[in-house]
Amino acid sequence: MSNPGILYPKLTVIGCGLIGGSVIRAARQHGVVGEVTVADASEAHRARVVELGIAEHVTGDIAEAVKDADLVVIATPVLSIPEIAAQVIPAMKPGATLTDVGSTKANVAEAFRAQDGGKIFAIPGHPIAGTEQSGPDSGFPELFEGRWTILTPLDSDDEHYAAAVARLSAFWRAFGAQVELMDEKHHDLVLAVVSHLPHLIAYTIVGSAADLENVTENEVIKYSASGFRDFTRIAASDPTMWRDIFLANKDAVLEMLGRFTEDLQAMSRAIRWGDADTLHAHFTRTRAIRRGIVAAGQESALPNFGRDRGKS
Amino acid sequence: MSNPGILYPKLTVIGCGLIGGSVIRAARQHGVVGEVTVADASEAHRARVVELGIAEHVTGDIAEAVKDADLVVIATPVLSIPEIAAQVIPAMKPGATLTDVGSTKANVAEAFRAQDGGKIFAIPGHPIAGTEQSGPDSGFPELFEGRWTILTPLDSDDEHYAAAVARLSAFWRAFGAQVELMDEKHHDLVLAVVSHLPHLIAYTIVGSAADLENVTENEVIKYSASGFRDFTRIAASDPTMWRDIFLANKDAVLEMLGRFTEDLQAMSRAIRWGDADTLHAHFTRTRAIRRGIVAAGQESALPNFGRDRGKS
CATH class of the missing domain: 3.40.50.720 (NAD(P)-binding Rossmann-like Domain)
Structure with missing residues (x-):
């Protein structure tokens, strides 16, 4: 510094x-x-x-x-x-x-x-x-x-x-x-991917989970350590700030959302038809991105951010 | 204990x-x-x-x-x-x-x-x-x-x-x-919400980001602290384990995925039409779930899991 x-x-x-x-x-x-x-x-x-x-x-x-x-x-x-x-x-x-x-x-x-x-x-x-x-x-x-x-x-x-x-x-x-x-337009496209779309998805899934009639909110909270929890942090971000971001960057957000939805439907189809190889190949590929983030110093390499190891 | x-x-x-x-x-x-x-x-x-x-x-x-x-x-x-x-x-x-x-x-x-x-x-x-x-x-x-x-x-x-x-x-x-x-069937439904769907979404968005032609993988990694990073941890989970989970719990996962997709389309529509009130109301509601998770001891209340404050 x-x-x-x-x-x-x-x-x-x-x-x-x-x-x-x-x-x-x-x-x-x-x-x-x-x-x-x-x-x-x-x-x-x-x-x-x-x-x-x-x-x-x-x-x-x-x-x-x-x-x-x-x-x-x-x-x-x-x-x-x-x-x-x-x-x-x-x-x-x-x-x-x-x-x-x-x-x-x-x-x-x-x-x-x-x-x-x-x-x-x-x-x-x-x-x-x-x-x-x-x-x-x-x-x-x-x-x-x-x-x-x-x-x-x-x-x-x-x-x-x-x-x-x-x-x-x-x-x-x-x-x-x-x-x-x-360039400002490239900035808005990059941020739509790395920030705005993840926030939109997190806000959505947390809302979806709260609306279920056959799973209680208490159950969602109790068992959240299994994945859901990671989405709730960003879904707790400032509502006014995020409303403004989605409206100010509408075009890039909607474009990224369209691509994500297509990819999600492809995954859904692979699950429905039992296409084990497609799923495994996709899940293997995404590990490399995680390793890149850790290597770039943007994240701790400790398992689970060390959250579960606080007492060890 | x-x-x-x-x-x-x-x-x-x-x-x-x-x-x-x-x-x-x-x-x-x-x-x-x-x-x-x-x-x-x-x-x-x-x-x-x-x-x-x-x-x-x-x-x-x-x-x-x-x-x-x-x-x-x-x-x-x-x-x-x-x-x-x-x-x-x-x-x-x-x-x-x-x-x-x-x-x-x-x-x-x-x-x-x-x-x-x-x-x-x-x-x-x-x-x-x-x-x-x-x-x-x-x-x-x-x-x-x-x-x-x-x-x-x-x-x-x-x-x-x-x-x-x-x-x-x-x-x-x-x-x-x-x-x-x-009951084992209720277990599978609860886990579809709190774990399987979040993992499927995380795997998908990490893949979507890697496939963009106008944003580089290097940019995605560099700027990941803005939200994307939280998705990559769970998208680095064991590929074989997760392939099996989606195939073994197909029905519950597809049902939850259908609900999530509907909700995501409602959010998309609110953005496209500039419906600021709907967005703000939704984003305010999701904060309560986060507070519940912190209160239930399933997460630290430290901002950002304390990751950015390691040196303070």
């Missing part, structure tokens, strides 16, 4: 949930910002941020919050970003940098382009990290360690814009993240 | 994989058996069991392995159980107990009934515990702690049979497991 010193004297974070709160804590711990302002629409959140003492200034007024900022991070649900960007960008000082942490990037890039008159550097971003928790208390400074942050720079040949991207990359790397630059 | 002393002087385990190997290690650690015999069809497994020193006798001859046993545990893939039961039951001594650890129970109950002339006590069983690992090295004695073992006793009014069920229950409880008795 590099220690670049102060990259942005004044940081403003809009929305102090899991990601916003973790950005603040990481930025303070690694000393890459001077002072922190939080803008949050929720009075309860603002009061809690004051109690936690993680920001010098806390306000509900977005224009006021961003006017002196060197870096503004929008950390609100993705569908709210265009409206917030429209308030933020005109109020920012020239030469400052704007980014966000939303899980979809095409809609954010469009919103940033619509507002940006060239006086600030608007760089859509997405740290790929999270837990199923939400709210001001849920953040922690290590959240981004060993994870990826994707930035999707707007088209620009400007060398100052390139320098702003480099500085923002250094900000994320200071937290232990690796940074990748990507 | 109760400490009942020696329940079975001679234990024979057929198949020394994750579950068989864990049963042996737990039985030795808790002192509920005198000596252990392993029968395994794989020469490599037998050699490894000898090296590990976890059994007094190791053989490839099933009839020889079971003839003096007080308890025989069949721990092989579920489709092999009927054939193995046909070899085991005639070779067992009168009054001994036979059980298994297979993930489906109706097929096992049928096989046990077909062979059991009443001279032994045949009790189908299923410890709901596991990791994605397999082979003789993968077992560990704590695997069953805090987990459930379901026994599905064959219809019997015999008091000696009831005593055999009570003894086998004490055996599992000595390992820290809780024991539940259940």
Whole structure:
């Protein structure tokens, strides 16, 4: 982890949930910002941020919050970003940098382009990290360690814009993240596969299980260690955040869902017709992906995440 | 955890994989058996069991392995159980107990009934515990702690049979497991929901992701922490075991799959038509199930299983 010193004297974070709160804590711990302002629409959140003492200034007024900022991070649900960007960008000082942490990037890039008159550097971003928790208390400074942050720079040949991207990359790397630059449309397709479709499936199966008339919810809970449990973690994620993601990335999600449904029907057919070889060949192939994830440092190799071995 | 002393002087385990190997290690650690015999069809497994020193006798001859046993545990893939039961039951001594650890129970109950002339006590069983690992090295004695073992006793009014069920229950409880008795058909339905369908879905989505032409496997692996990763653990489970489970529990799996597919299409429709309220309501409801699982002690409440906080 590099220690670049102060990259942005004044940081403003809009929305102090899991990601916003973790950005603040990481930025303070690694000393890459001077002072922190939080803008949050929720009075309860603002009061809690004051109690936690993680920001010098806390306000509900977005224009006021961003006017002196060197870096503004929008950390609100993705569908709210265009409206917030429209308030933020005109109020920012020239030469400052704007980014966000939303899980979809095409809609954010469009919103940033619509507002940006060239006086600030608007760089859509997405740290790929999270837990199923939400709210001001849920953040922690290590959240981004060993994870990826994707930035999707707007088209620009400007060398100052390139320098702003480099500085923002250094900000994320200071937290232990690796940074990748990507086209926003490709980002949305990749995330539809690795994140949005898995969440949609998890939300669906947990709902299906709760609706059964011949198996009780108590039974589902008691015996969940046999596979179901792994789906429930992500199905406990923030409902508003995920509603917004599915609506903002509709096309890519529906395309991936179509492919998944076809493949599921092929598996269903193999089971119905007793096609043992097809099943075995498929199940063997998927092991290799798991090994790749463990080898890439994105997961512990301990069996079952070590959950069953806590006492050994 | 109760400490009942020696329940079975001679234990024979057929198949020394994750579950068989864990049963042996737990039985030795808790002192509920005198000596252990392993029968395994794989020469490599037998050699490894000898090296590990976890059994007094190791053989490839099933009839020889079971003839003096007080308890025989069949721990092989579920489709092999009927054939193995046909070899085991005639070779067992009168009054001994036979059980298994297979993930489906109706097929096992049928096989046990077909062979059991009443001279032994045949009790189908299923410890709901596991990791994605397999082979003789993968077992560990704590695997069953805090987990459930379901026994599905064959219809019997015999008091000696009831005593055999009570003894086998004490055996599992000595390992820290809780024991539940259940009808074998209900077992298969419950497990189709909490285990078989989640595994089928995980196997499918991991395959779908690997087949994309516009997103690379490397990208899927790099960004897997955003949801996909949780599916890959169970999609790395033993291919032969799972092929057998889907074929042995075909009817219940296909029924659950049909319900899930309907629900997934309803979600797909809500996304396509931008039905934000339906999505939000569904995503809110599924959180409650997660809370139930944490409250029932079947999962840690730490965010993200504490995986991202290892260094904090």
